[in-house]
Amino acid sequence: xxxxxxxxxxxxxxxxxxxxxxxxxxxxxxxxxxxxxxxxxxxxxxxxxxxxxxxxxxxxxxxxxxxxxxxxxxxxxxxxxxxxxxxxxxxxxxxxxxxxxxxxxxxxxxxxxx
Amino acid sequence: xxxxxxxxxxxxxxxxxxxxxxxxxxxxxxxxxxxxxxxxxxxxxxxxxxxxxxxxxxxxxxxxxxxxxxxxxxxxxxxxxxxxxxxxxxxxxxxxxxxxxxxxxxxxxxxxxxxxxxxxxxxxxxxxxxxxxxxxxxxxx
Numbered sequence: 001x002x003x004x005x006x007x008x009x010x011x012x013x014x015x016x017x018x019x020x021x022x023x024x025x026x027x028x029x030x031x032x033x034x035x036x037x038x039x040x041x042x043x044x045x046x047x048x049x050x051x052x053x054x055x056x057x058x059x060x061x062x063x064x065x066x067x068x069x070x071x072x073x074x075x076x077x078x079x080x081x082x083x084x085x086x087x088x089x090x091x092x093x094x095x096x097x098x099x100x101x102x103x104x105x106x107x108x109x110x111x112x113x114x
Numbered sequence: 115x116x117x118x119x120x121x122x123x124x125x126x127x128x129x130x131x132x133x134x135x136x137x138x139x140x141x142x143x144x145x146x147x148x149x150x151x152x153x154x155x156x157x158x159x160x161x162x163x164x165x166x167x168x169x170x171x172x173x174x175x176x177x178x179x180x181x182x183x184x185x186x187x188x189x190x191x192x193x194x195x196x197x198x199x200x201x202x203x204x205x206x207x208x209x210x211x212x213x214x215x216x217x218x219x220x221x222x223x224x225x226x227x228x229x230x231x232x233x234x235x236x237x238x239x240x241x242x243x244x245x246x247x248x249x250x251x252x253x254x255x
Contacts, residue, residue: 034215038155038224043147055162055214058130062137062154064147079127 001025001110003067003090006046009108010094010101012069016081017090025067028110030102034059042113048101050074057083066090071098115139115177121164123190126214129165132173133158136184143177145250152228153182156246159221160186166211167191168241177250181230184246192238199234200226 004021007014014021028046031037037047037059045065049056052074060068061083067090070076076084076091084091094101106112117139119132137154145153157173164171168190176183193199200222207217226232231247 032215033218033220035159035218035220035224037215038159039220039227041148041151051215053214054127055129055216058134058158059215061130062133062151062158064151 001105001108003092005108006067006069006105006110007092009104010069010092010096012092012094012096015076015091015093016084017067017088020066020088020090023066023090026111027113028102028105029113030098032098037063037065040113045113046105046110048098048105050098052076052080054079054083056080057087057089060084060089061087067092069094069101071096071101117175117177119173121161121168121171121173121188123165123167123169123171123188126165126210129162129214130158131161133161136175139175139177140182149248149250153184153248156225156228156248157184157186159224160184160244160246162214162216163221163242163244164188164190166207166216171241180251181247181249184244184248186244186246187241188243189241192240193234193236193242194238196234196236 025046030048032051047068050072069092073095140150168188171188174185202223203219205219211217229246233245236242
């Protein structure tokens with residue numbers, strides 16, 4: 001599924017990395033705990049989280065995650081956008097809960113990691 | 115090849131800088147992506163530990179043809195019981211650290227899972243030295 005389609009399914013907005021909107025994502029992982037995210041082994045992973053800070057972007061950088069959906073209406077800061085841009089990531093802001101976001105993407109065909 | 119970074123305790127906006135620089139170098143060296151991930155996840159967990167617990171610390175990375183050695187040394191409280199600290203779920207992290215998405219007692223176990231060799235030396239009241247070795251096999255240029 002393309003990042004563009006993911007944003008559309010979630011009625012969400014790509015706030016950074018619009019140029020990567022056609023990148024494909026097959027798998028997603030949902031967590032607010034960054035140490036959990038760091039245990040994932042898959043490449044080209046989508047992260048769904050309600051934790052919006054610079055360490056979320058850093059964690060994605062170390063885990064080769066190329067797209068993050070911020071759920072629960074969390075907003076990304078300029079500092080986060082700067083770091084995401086440097087790492088060629090797309091950031092999406094979504095107003096739904098992590099549960100609803102995950103459910104909608106699962107129904108749309110995104111696969112779980114475990 | 116040798117890299118060296120100073121890590122400031124408590125500065126969460128900068129946590130991950132050293133690991134990010136190490137990742138850039140490993141990519142340039144054409145190290146296999148899965149190995150890079152194991153290295154930078156280990157290095158990042160160690161870096162977050164320094165920021166979370168210590169006053170200050172240093173991370174050095176030495177890259178040879180067949181391995182990378184990360185030395186993470188801090189001036190901090192030390193670990194009274196290393197065996198306990200290695201248990202998944204054991205944590206002494208502050209609420210500030212937990213708000214950043216860490217502090218669930220997974221850092222050291224995560225490092226152990228990714229490293230080929232992990233050595234921890236610690237002195238209470240002085241600091242902790244974490245040495246991580248990961249093999250690079252023949253994939254590096």
